[in-house]
Structures are given as C-alpha cells and as structure tokens.
Amino acid sequence: MGRAPEILPGTLDLLILKTLFRGPLHGYGIAHHLKTVSEDILQVGESSLYPALQRLLLNGWVRAEWGASENNRRARFYTLTAGGKKQLAREREQFQTMIGAIQKVLA
Amino acid sequence: MKLLRLFRYLLHHRQTERDLAEEIEFHRAMHSDPRLMGNMTRAREDSRAVWIWPWLQSVWQDVIYTLRSLRKHPGFTMVALLTLGMAIGFNTSFFTVFNALALKPWPVKDPSHVVIVFPQRLQGGFSLPEARYLAAQTRLISGLVATDDWVSHLGFEGFGKGTRMKVTTANFFDVLGISMEVGRGFLPEEDRVESPAKVAVLSYGFWRDHFGGDPKIVGKQVPLDGILFTIVGVASRNYTGINPSQEMLWIPFAAAPILQPLFSPSAVLSKPDYCCLDLAGRLAPGVSRSRAQAELAVLSDQFRTEFKLPPHGIRLTGTTFFERPGAKVEILPVVGLIFLAVTLVFLLACANVGNLLVARAAARQSEIAMRRSLGASRGRIVRQLLTESMVLALGACALGVTLAYWLPNAVAAWVGQPAPFRLAPDSRVLVYALAMAFVACVSFGLAPALQSTRPQRSNTRFPLRSILLATQVAVSVMLLIGAGLLVDGIQKARLQDPGFAVAGVSVISFDMPAGSYEVTRTRAFNARLSNDLKVAMSAESFGLARHEPLSGANSIDSAWLPEHPQPVNVVQQEVSPGYFKVLRIPILAGRNFEPADVGSNAILVNQTLARSFSDQEIRVGKRIMIGRAPREIVGIVKDTYSSRLDRIDPVYYQMFNGVASIPRVLVRSSDAALISAVVSAIDPRVRTQALPLADSVNLSLEASRSGAKIAGMLGAFALILATVGMAGVFAYVVQQRTKEIGIRMALGARPAQAIRLVLGASSRAIVVGLSVGFLAAMPIAHLMQHQLFGVSPFDPVAYLSVALVFAAAGLAASYAPARRASRVDPSSALRYQ
Numbered sequence: 001m002g003r004a005p006e007i008l009p010g011t012l013d014l015l016i017l018k019t020l021f022r023g024p025l026h027g028y029g030i031a032h033h034l035k036t037v038s039e040d041i042l043q044v045g046e047s048s049l050y051p052a053l054q055r056l057l058l059n060g061w062v063r064a065e066w067g068a069s070e071n072n073r074r075a076r077f078y079t080l081t082a083g084g085k086k087q088l089a090r091e092r093e094q095f096q097t098m099i100g101a102i103q104k105v106l107a
Numbered sequence: 108m109k110l111l112r113l114f115r116y117l118l119h120h121r122q123t124e125r126d127l128a129e130e131i132e133f134h135r136a137m138h139s140d141p142r143l144m145g146n147m148t149r150a151r152e153d154s155r156a157v158w159i160w161p162w163l164q165s166v167w168q169d170v171i172y173t174l175r176s177l178r179k180h181p182g183f184t185m186v187a188l189l190t191l192g193m194a195i196g197f198n199t200s201f202f203t204v205f206n207a208l209a210l211k212p213w214p215v216k217d218p219s220h221v222v223i224v225f226p227q228r229l230q231g232g233f234s235l236p237e238a239r240y241l242a243a244q245t246r247l248i249s250g251l252v253a254t255d256d257w258v259s260h261l262g263f264e265g266f267g268k269g270t271r272m273k274v275t276t277a278n279f280f281d282v283l284g285i286s287m288e289v290g291r292g293f294l295p296e297e298d299r300v301e302s303p304a305k306v307a308v309l310s311y312g313f314w315r316d317h318f319g320g321d322p323k324i325v326g327k328q329v330p331l332d333g334i335l336f337t338i339v340g341v342a343s344r345n346y347t348g349i350n351p352s353q354e355m356l357w358i359p360f361a362a363a364p365i366l367q368p369l370f371s372p373s374a375v376l377s378k379p380d381y382c383c384l385d386l387a388g389r390l391a392p393g394v395s396r397s398r399a400q401a402e403l404a405v406l407s408d409q410f411r412t413e414f415k416l417p418p419h420g421i422r423l424t425g426t427t428f429f430e431r432p433g434a435k436v437e438i439l440p441v442v443g444l445i446f447l448a449v450t451l452v453f454l455l456a457c458a459n460v461g462n463l464l465v466a467r468a469a470a471r472q473s474e475i476a477m478r479r480s481l482g483a484s485r486g487r488i489v490r491q492l493l494t495e496s497m498v499l500a501l502g503a504c505a506l507g508v509t510l511a512y513w514l515p516n517a518v519a520a521w522v523g524q525p526a527p528f529r530l531a532p533d534s535r536v537l538v539y540a541l542a543m544a545f546v547a548c549v550s551f552g553l554a555p556a557l558q559s560t561r562p563q564r565s566n567t568r569f570p571l572r573s574i575l576l577a578t579q580v581a582v583s584v585m586l587l588i589g590a591g592l593l594v595d596g597i598q599k600a601r602l603q604d605p606g607f608a609v610a611g612v613s614v615i616s617f618d619m620p621a622g623s624y625e626v627t628r629t630r631a632f633n634a635r636l637s638n639d640l641k642v643a644m645s646a647e648s649f650g651l652a653r654h655e656p657l658s659g660a661n662s663i664d665s666a667w668l669p670e671h672p673q674p675v676n677v678v679q680q681e682v683s684p685g686y687f688k689v690l691r692i693p694i695l696a697g698r699n700f701e702p703a704d705v706g707s708n709a710i711l712v713n714q715t716l717a718r719s720f721s722d723q724e725i726r727v728g729k730r731i732m733i734g735r736a737p738r739e740i741v742g743i744v745k746d747t748y749s750s751r752l753d754r755i756d757p758v759y760y761q762m763f764n765g766v767a768s769i770p771r772v773l774v775r776s777s778d779a780a781l782i783s784a785v786v787s788a789i790d791p792r793v794r795t796q797a798l799p800l801a802d803s804v805n806l807s808l809e810a811s812r813s814g815a816k817i818a819g820m821l822g823a824f825a826l827i828l829a830t831v832g833m834a835g836v837f838a839y840v841v842q843q844r845t846k847e848i849g850i851r852m853a854l855g856a857r858p859a860q861a862i863r864l865v866l867g868a869s870s871r872a873i874v875v876g877l878s879v880g881f882l883a884a885m886p887i888a889h890l891m892q893h894q895l896f897g898v899s900p901f902d903p904v905a906y907l908s909v910a911l912v913f914a915a916a917g918l919a920a921s922y923a924p925a926r927r928a929s930r931v932d933p934s935s936a937l938r939y940q
Contacts, residue, residue, distance in 0.1 A: 027130055028137040046134055047150040050127065054157040058112060064126075069133070076130045 012044065012052050014095055017080065017088040020062060026075040027053060053078060061087045116158050127154055169494035177498070183467060184499075187460045190828060191503035191547060194456030196510030197821065198449045199540045203532050204515050205442060209434070210535070213426040214347050216284025222396060224251070224386035224403065225432055227420025232383020235360060235376055238276070240410045241386075247399040248388040250282030255384050259331045259366055261317075270313075270331070272356045274363045280308070280342065282389050288314070290325035290340030293359050300376050303361035307336040311344040313355040331358070332366050333620070349426075379414040387426070396423050440894045447887065448589060448821050453543065455582040455825055459832045461551035462575040464496070466839040468559030475559060489556045496552025504544035508532055511540070518817065573872040576836050580876025581883065583829035584909060588884040590822030591905035592891060593815040596898040600808055606747030607656060607690040612800040613779045614655045615772040620792040624769070632789060633765030636772075637683070639785045644778060650686030651763045651770040656749040657803040666733045666759065668720055675719045677733070677757045678750045681764070687744060689773045697727035697742030704741075704762040711742040716757035733759060752807050773800070811898075830916045833873070837924035840868050849933045858929030865928045866921055873917065881906070
C-alpha cells in the first residue's frame with residue numbers, strides 16, 4: 001500500500017484510542033473516521049488496523065462487543081475502557097513531547 | 108490480568124478467529140473498493156500474532172537462558188536431574204505396572220463393548236448349561252463366551268509344569284474379535300457334545316516358542332495328555348492374552364472330557380450346577396451395560412428356577428482387573444502402600460531439589476538484583492526461575508520414562524517374579540509422568556522462586572531451607588522405618604515356630620501320567636500307596652495329605668452347631684493319622700484317626716475351631732454340622748499356622764479317603780528316597796518330586812520378601828537423597844557464614860566451636876524432621892501390619908537401627924562441610940566477598 005503515506009510508527013494505537021474516545025465504533029468506522037478527519041491522508045489498511053485492535057484488546061485498553069451497524073449488519077464495536085482512557089492520556093503526552101522535540105530539531 | 112486475557116484468548120481462540128474473520132468480512136463489504144484493502148489472510152495472521160508471538164518469544168528466551176545457565180553449573184544440573192529423574196522413574200514404573208495389571212482392558216477388538224459376567228453372589232458360578240441357556244435366550248448380548256482354565260501336558264514340560272490352556276465355547280475368537288495368524292478358529296460343529304472334535308488353536312507365543320513358528324502347523328497333531336489333537340489355527344500376535352501366561356492354547360468344551368478322566372463328561376458339559384466357568388460377552392450395538400445386566404439376570408433366574416437352584420443374580424463389569432468385583436478391596440491397600448512409598452520418595456526428591464534451588468538462588472542474589480534494577484518485574488523473574496524448574500522437571504521426566512522402560516521388568520526379575528509380559532509405558536503412563544513433572548516443578552520451584560525475589564529478605568523464624576530440610580529428614584525416616592520393619596519382620600518370621608515340624612520334613616508330590624488316572628485307577632493307586640508305605644516303613648513315619656501345610660490351597664467349609672445356626676468359616680484338611688506324627692502336632696484330647704475312620708463322619712478339630720462358638724466349649728464327642736453333613740469330633744489338636752503364617756484359622760481334619768485326588772506324602776527327609784522306590788514299583792510312569800517343607804514356609808513369605816526388597820531399595824535411595832540433601836545444606840551454611848566463622852576464629856574460637864555453629868543451625872530442623880518422621884511412621888506401620896505378614900508396628904530393632912543409620916548418615920553428610928568450617932582462615936575469610 002505504497003500510495004498512502006505511512007502513519008508514523010507507534011501512533012496508530014494513539015489514533016485509534018482517540019477515535020474511540022468519542023464513543024464505541026466498529027473497525028470500518030474507525031478507519032473511515034481517520035480517513036475523513038485527516039482529509040484522506042490517513043488511510044489505514046485492515047492489515048495494520050486489526051492487529052492494532054487485537055493489541056489494544058490484549059492490553060485491556062479496549063473492549064469488543066457485537067452489535068448492529070448503521071445499515072443493520074452485525075459488526076464488532078470497540079469501546080474504550082478506563083485503562084484505555086489513561087493510556088490515551090499517556091500516549092498523547094508522549095506524542096506531544098516527541099513531536100515538540102522533532103520540531104525543535106527540524107526548525 | 109494480561110495473562111488472564113491471554114488464557115481466555117487461548118481457550119476461546121476458535122471463537123476469536125471467527126470473530127476476526129467476520130469483522131474483516133464486514134469491513135470489506137462496507138468498503139467501496141475492496142481491491143484497496145490488501146491481503147485479508149495476512150491481516151488475520153498479523154492480528155493473531157499480536158496475541159501469541161510475544162509470549163512465545165519470551166518463553167523461548169527463558170528456555171535458552173535456562174539451558175545456558177544449567178550448562179554452566181553441571182554439578183547442580185546432574186544432581187537435580189538424577190534425583191528427580193529417579194524419583195519420577197520409580198513413580199512411573201509403579202504406575203506402569205499398575206496400569207498394565209489393573210487398568211488395561213483385554214487386548215481384544217473394541218474392548219469397551221466387552222463385558223465380564225459375574226454372579227452377584229460371588230460364591231456361586233456358571234455351569235455350561237446355564238451359559239448355553241443365557242447365550243441362546245439373550246437379545247441384548249451379541250455373543251456370549253464361556254471359558255475354563257485347565258492344565259494339560261504336552262510331554263516336554265518339567266515336573267508339575269503343564270501347558271495352561273482355556274477350554275472355550277466355539278465362538279471365543281469370533282465374539283472377542285481375535286484374528287488368526289494362520290488357520291482358523293473353532294467351528295460350531297466342533298463344540299457339539301455328541302460329536303466332540305479333538306481340535307486346538309495355539310497362542311502366538313506358544314506357537315513361536317514351541318513350534319518354531321512353523322507356517323505349516325495347521326493340520327498337524329500334538330499330544331495333549333497323550334491324546335492327539337489337530338491344530339486348526341494360531342491366534343493373532345496382537346492377542347497377548349487375558350492373562351498371558353494362562354493362555355497357551357484353546358480347545359472346545361466338547362473335547363474337554365477326553366482330557367479330564369477324573370470328571371465324568373456329564374459333569375462338565377451338562378450338570379446344571381457345575382461350578383465355575385468364566386463368562387464374557389459382547390454387548391449388541393447400542394445396548395447399555397445395565398440393560399444387558401437386567402436381561403441376563405431374568406434369564407439366569409429362569410434357568411436356576413427350572414433346575415431348582417438358588418438364584419445368584421448377574422453383574423456385568425468391564426474387562427479391566429480393577430472393575431472386577433472385590434478387586435479394589437483386594438489390591439487397594441497394597442497398591443496404596445506402594446503408592447505412598449513412591450510418593451514419599453518423590454516428595455523427598457522435590458524437597459531435595461527445592462533445597463538445591465534455594466541455595467542456588469541465594470548464590471544468584473546479585474544476578475537477580477541486577478535484573479530487577481534493569482527493569483524486570485518480580486513476576487517476570489519468578490517466571491524465569493519457574494522456567495528453569497520446568498526445564499529441569501521435563502528433563503527428569505524424560506529420564507524417568509526411560510527408567511520406566513526397563514525398571515519394572517528388571518525389578519520383577521530381581522524379586523524372583525518375572526513379569527509374564529513386557530511392561531512398557533503407554534500414553535497413559537506418559538501423561539502421568541508429565542503430570543508428575545508439572546507437580547514437581549511447581550512444588551520445588553515456586554517457593555524458592557518467590558522467596559529469592561522477595562524485595563527485602565525477611566528473617567523468618569522458619570526459613571524455607573529449614574522446612575525443606577525437616578521434610579527431607581521426616582520423609583526419609585518414614586521410608587527407612589517402613590523398609591526396616593519389613594526387613595526385620597521377615598527375619599523374625601523366618602525364625603518363628605509355625606507350630607509344626609518344618610526342619611527335616613520333606614513333601615513328596617506325584618506327577619501322574621497324563622490323562623490315564625480316572626476315578627477307579629486313582630482309588631487303586633491310593634490304596635496301594637498306603638499299603639506299600641506301611642510295609643516299607645512304620646505307619647507313624649509318613650503322613651498323607653491332600654495339601655501340605657502352607658500350600659496356599661485351602662478349601663473352606665462352613666460349620667455350625669445344630670442348636671446354634673450361626674455358621675463359621677472353617678478350613679478343611681484331609682490327612683492320614685501319620686500326618687500329626689510326622690509334623691509333631693500334639694493331640695490334646697480324644698484320639699487320632701484309625702483305619703476305620705475312612706469315609707466315616709469322624710473329624711479332628713484344632714483349638715481355635717473348638718473355641719469358635721462363643722457360648723460353649725466344644726468337647727470330644729460333640730456333633731457339629733459341616734456343610735450339610737453331620738460330623739462327630741473325635742479329637743482336638745493343638746493350633747498351628749498350617750493354613751497361613753499370619754493367623755490361625757479354625758481347621759477341621761477328616762481322614763484322607765483317596766477317592767478324588769492323589770495325595771502328597773509328608774516324611775522325614777531321610778525317608779524320601781524310599782517313597783520314590785515304592786511309587787515306581789506301583790506305576791513306573793509316575794514321577795515323584797521331594798521338596799523340603801521349609802520351601803512351602805518360605806513361599807508363603809514370598810510376597811513379604813518381595814515387598815522387603817523393593818522397600819529396601821526405596822529406603823536406600825531415600826537415605827542417599829537425605830544424605831546428599833543434608834550435606835548440601837551444611838555446605839551452604841558454611842558458605843553463607845564463612846565471614847562470620849572467620850571473625851569468630853580471629854577472636855579465638857576453636858575449630859570445634861566453628862563446627863558446632865554450622866551443625867547447630869540445622870540441628871533443630873533435623874530434630875523436628877526426625878520426630879515428625881517417627882510419629883508419621885507409626886500409622887504407616889500399622890497399615891503395613893495388616894497387609895504384609897511379619898511386620899509388627901512396634902519393632903524396637905527397626906526403629907533403633909533407623910535412628911542409628913540416620914545418625915551415621917548425618918555424620919557422613921556433615922564431614923566435609925565441618926572440615927571446611929574448621930579450616931576457615933580468618934584473614935582470607937574477611938576478605939571474602
């Protein structure tokens with residue numbers, strides 16, 4: 001998938017957590033949200049999205065439940081857990097620090 | 108928590124896989140252009156890998172690390188592996204034997220549908236007519252097989268040895284699904300009473316060992332008891348036998364009377380109350396055991412009502428030994444004792460390795476501290492230490508299973524009871540060994556791992572090391588006392604007076620020419636034997652008996668008083684008057700047998716029988732009932748241990764009548780040759796064999812003696828382990844306290860005081876262990892007393908010698924460490940560390 005720019009390594013988890021902060025969403029919804037909000041720059045393929053979601057599940061940052069999608073199909077909705085919210089804050093802070101540092105270097 | 112989620116994932120991983128697949132499917136459906144989506148399988152695989160991969164990777168890391176560190180300490184690794192490997196080996200060997208003897212079903216096709224038919228009342232049994240009636244009427248059993256174990260002579264066997272065979276109904280091989288190596292099984296028409304066919308099927312082992320695996324064996328004839336039988340087939344090599352040493356060949360029931368002239372043909376084949384054949388059947392498809400049992404019970408009652416026999420009920424069981432009625436009660440105590448012993452050995456080994464690990468962890472304190480300061484969590488380090496234990500345990504498990512491949516057979520041969528077939532571990536044994544390894548790993552590995560990673564080292568009053576040391580001491584004391592009681596008990600039992608003369612007495616037994624001694628001939632032989640012996644020697648210097656004392660063959664009758672219908676089980680013995688003289692059993696009241704007593708109702712009883720009816724003393728002249736026959740007591744003899752060595756049963760003697768059996772002759776050993784001469788004058792074909800009566804006595808001690816040998820072996824192993832364990836602890840103390848010892852020496856302590864310091868630290872643990880061991884040994888000793896003859900639970904010799912042996916072991920264990928402690932050089936000790 002060389003056409004879309006690579007997402008900065010390690011930031012996908014953060015982006016997903018942030019997306020879910022707004023409320024439960026299914027995998028496709030997450031990808032769609034990232035795409036629209038970033039104005040088509042962030043295109044997350046399923047081969048990176050689903051491993052990332054599994055990783056978040058394993059760490060207990062998100063919960064998954066089956067529910068009905070907007071067009072009434074069965075879909076798996078991910079919800080942020082309390083641990084996930086803390087993690088989001090942590091990662092966000094780290095990211096800000098990192099970005100700040102990188103910008104200082106690039107400036 | 109993470110581990111928990113991981114476990115949940117592993118448990119439900121199929122569900123998770125499905126979830127993932129469906130989810131991605133949904134994703135694709137939603138997406139406008141699926142081609143942009145990339146490789147779906149790859150996505151799934153990557154998602155799965157999130158869960159498993161890091162875990163696997165870190166386990167692998169731990170294993171590699173463990174192997175490296177074990178290789179760096181070959182001494183520790185060797186001792187730990189050997190200790191644990193042997194302990195697991197003993198346990199697995201025991202389980203292999205138990206599995207083979209008690210848990211394995213018959214080696215037949217689809218054994219889960221094969222049932223053994225027992226009468227509910229175990230005294231009774233099935234006759235061939237009843238078996239045939241059941242087989243003809245049943246609808247729920249697809250085939251019913253009746254068998255009986257017999258012995259015949261093929262002509263090449265040694266004295267008293269015969270070919271063990273099964274007499275069976277013709278459907279034996281079909282019902283059990285035993286295929287043929289060559290030839291065929293029996294045909295229905297070969298098992299008809301009116302036209303008996305002299306045909307035989309050989310077992311594979313018998314065919315291979317005695318006929319060289321002759322492929323053209325079918326159609327050849329073999330003499331069974333001198334009568335020619337035609338071989339029609341050889342059973343498959345996969346059929347190792349219900350009881351391997353008992354099944355060398357098979358003949359159909361119809362041919363049986365030809366071989367056993369002492370029974371009339373009608374008795375075996377047509378007497379409705381003939382007892383007792385073995386019955387087994389195969390359940391029809393879809394039929395449960397309980398339904399079949401109910402059906403057979405009704406049929407059996409019908410049959411027995413018709414022939415005016417008391418009903419005996421039906422009970423169906425599976426084919427393993429353990430399922431047989433009474434089997435559990437019979438073998439569980441002995442199995443329990445052995446299991447206890449090997450479990451104790453296992454516990455001892457775990458304590459030993461645990462202590463080694465504690466010492467090792469102490470030596471690795473700095474390594475652990477460094478890893479923690481580099482950021483490893485406590486759980487991570489515990490896991491790493493447990494991986495070490497697991498690797499050790501699995502190595503030991505491999506060693507143990509290897510040991511279990513040859514140990515059971517080797518031990519069986521060593522105690523003089525070679526196993527009838529090769530005992531080898533199967534998958535069940537393997538699972539058992541793995542379970543042991545797991546238990547071992549947790550039991551010896553967890554506590555040291557937790558202790559050594561505890562943030563601050565707490566100074567508890569009972570350090571783990573002391574608890575482990577006390578456990579080792581206690582367990583090995585228990586094992587040693589068990590072994591000591593057995594060994595000492597056997598020694599005593601050998602010297603004990605059984606109440607009858609043993610020294611200088613021989614038992615002469617006869618091997619009659621096969622097949623030719625039917626009732627008339629037997630009676631004639633016995634009459635001539637008595638007469639000719641009386642001519643050759645005085646009537647008092649030989650005794651005839653159906654069985655010699657302690658032969659193991661006791662027939663039991665029930666006796667009661669007409670006015671007091673509470674029966675007592677009594678042992679029956681059939682003897683001639685000379686029996687009491689040769690064995691020097693005094694007649695306390697009344698008289699000995701006289702020639703006129705043959706066939707009369709005169710009996711002699713022992714003192715125990717005379718006392719058996721609580722409210723009244725039995726005197727000479729008293730009439731009592733034995734079975735359904737009225738008997739008159741003409742004499743009372745002194746109690747002896749004639750039926751078994753561990754207790755005196757009530758015994759009644761009746762005059763040997765010489766009708767149904769060939770007797771044994773008891774004589775002074777010097778007269779033994781004379782008997783052979785007399786017998787070969789009667790019939791030169793009769794073979795005689797003279798054995799000292801002491802052999803019978805020894806034979807009854809055989810089980811206890813085998814037990815003593817095995818217990819001795821386990822005891823010796825326990826002692827070695829305990830010694831090694833103690834030595835390890837002492838050495839560890841010296842190493843830990845070198846600095847302290849050095850300071851004390853510098854301040855003027857003498858070497859003896861240094862030694863006391865080292866031993867003193869562990870002596871409390873040892874004393875606690877000793878006391879616990881001695882106390883715990885008592886109930887075990889009590890249990891042993893009931894199961895193994897000769898053991899008395901309060902045997903001062905055994906207890907004392909264990910204490911002495913242990914003291915010696917303690918001394919030996921402390922020698923090297925104490926020496927090192929006494930030679931600590933103050934100046935170098937202070938620089939140490």
